[in-house]
Amino acid sequence: MSGKPRIATVSLNSAVDQTVTVRGFAVDTVNRVSEARVDAGGKGVNVASFLAHFGHEVVVTGLLGRDNEALFAQHFEAAGVVDACLRVAGATRTNVKIVDPDNNTVTDLNFPGIRTADADLAAIRERLEVVAAGGIDWLVLAGSLPEGMPVTAYADLIAWAKGRGIRVALDTSGAPFGPAVLAGPDIIKPNIAELRELTSQPLEDHDAVIAAARRLNARGISMVAVSMGAEGAILVTPEAAVLARPPRVPVASTVGAGDAMVAGLVHAATLGLPLAEAAPLATAFSLGALGEIGPRLPETAKIEALARQVGVTELCEPAKSPRTEETQ
Ligand SMILES: Nc1ncnc2c1ncn2[C@@H]1O[C@H](COP(=O)(O)OP(=O)(O)OP(=O)(O)O)[C@@H](O)[C@H]1O
Ligand SMILES: [Mg+2]
Known part of the structure; x- marks a missing residue:
């Protein structure tokens, strides 16, 4: 890690976004892909890149599967985001987006994320302590939680941030949203x-x-x-x-x-x-x-x-x- 990050984002359920263009996409048949692209994705990753693009010092934390981490490492390097993500066993999930310009449809296939354990949340908090020691003003919590992560994970991280005078932006949905809102981002x-x-x-x-x-x-x-x-x-x-x-x-x-x-x-x-x-x-x-x-x-x-x-x-x-x- 280098520099003095001012904004930290947390990406617990990152994804490799694979977008394929299929004209006239149909089920139960063979489809031909005319274009394909792969992006490092996940809400915490995207928010980090966008803020770095606007000149902020940004550090991204969270979890990445060791098996396909290179795409993310290259992306953070190119985006000028400090990479403080923990590496865990397995591969970061892939989300496939099938874009059909003829029928004007987008079909999403979202894979399950890495299975996590309570220890992973504790490790993220420890990593954030190290990042916070360098000084951060804002913590951004964005995206869903991976399987195995307690629904109070964001609420815990908000309480942690508030205890240190760090302001918090939250963008999530479903089960973790309610407890996180109660924690007062x-x-x-x-x-x-x-x-x-x-x-x-x-x-x-x-x-x-x-x-x-x-x-x-x-x-x-x-x-x-x-x-x-x-x-x-x-x-x-x-x-x-x-x-x-x-x-x-x-x-x-x-x-x-x-x-x-x-x-x-x-x-x-x-x-x-x-x-x-x-x-x-x-x-x-x-x-x-x-x-x-x-x-x-x-x-x-x-x-x-x-x-x-x-x-x-x-x-x-x-x-x-x-x-x-x-x-x-
Ligand atoms: N088709 C559109 N035309 C113009 N502006 C749009 C359009 N779609 C989205 N926006 C802009 O983007 C903002 C955020 O979009 P949206 O409400 O779809 O977010 P979201 O549902 O959280 O998306 P995401 O799937 O990225 O989480 C909107 O408030 C609007 O300003
Ligand atoms: Mg959204």
Whole structure:
């Protein structure tokens, strides 16, 4: 390890993303692959690369299978990310994406990840201690948990970070999301389906999304960014709520759109940007990822230009507590 990392990401369930193009893809027959590409992937890996691309000192921790680690090592080297991932027995899983431009379909085959043990989480925490000794401001926890990892793994890591004054951004779903939210991260970026699952509410309109987000603000989560695909995102802080609407853009691939928004939110937070500037910038990170094939961002000038095309609408007045004001 070298340099002084300021942001650490954790990638517990990394994946080799294999994207194959098959025109007229069909089941129960032989399909011909016309193009293929392989990327080191996983949300924690993508967020790390995107933040490094924007000039941050980033260290990635997590688990990689020893059998196919070379792809990741090369990727971290090229992306300028410090590699502090633990190597474990076996191979990092492969996720296959079958893109069919004729039928406009994308079929995903996601393999199970490495089987892990409690000892692996303890080892990650130890590794983070070493990384934190070099000074980190932000910890990014992104992605699913591999089999065998306790559902409280992210909650444990958030408690660890908070005890050291490290701020936390969280992007996960399903079983680990609830316990992690209770541990009080600083930023979360659920998509609308993930927020519905977390809250067990239908969240049919903007007001319902804002109300749900405000309840999360009240738990200490200062930025709740709810992404809604092409509809944009609703970003809610205790002071304000905005809708960030992306322009219509050609989509080269949706890989990494959500991860890019997480990176954009952390980047904006490191700059101390107000919501009205953070929202279009984070959206522009996503738009940048959508314009590239695979988990990549364009040059920073392009991201800044995209941010200027994002519509930002304030959704409600800043939260006020009139009764408190009246009694003062
Ligand atoms: N088709 C699209 N057109 C324009 N913008 C889009 C489109 N899809 C996504 N975005 C932008 O990307 C952001 C994040 O996308 P989305 O809500 O799909 O994230 P996600 O479901 O978390 O994705 P991921 O699968 O990467 O985790 C959106 O808020 C929006 O700004
Ligand atoms: Mg997502």
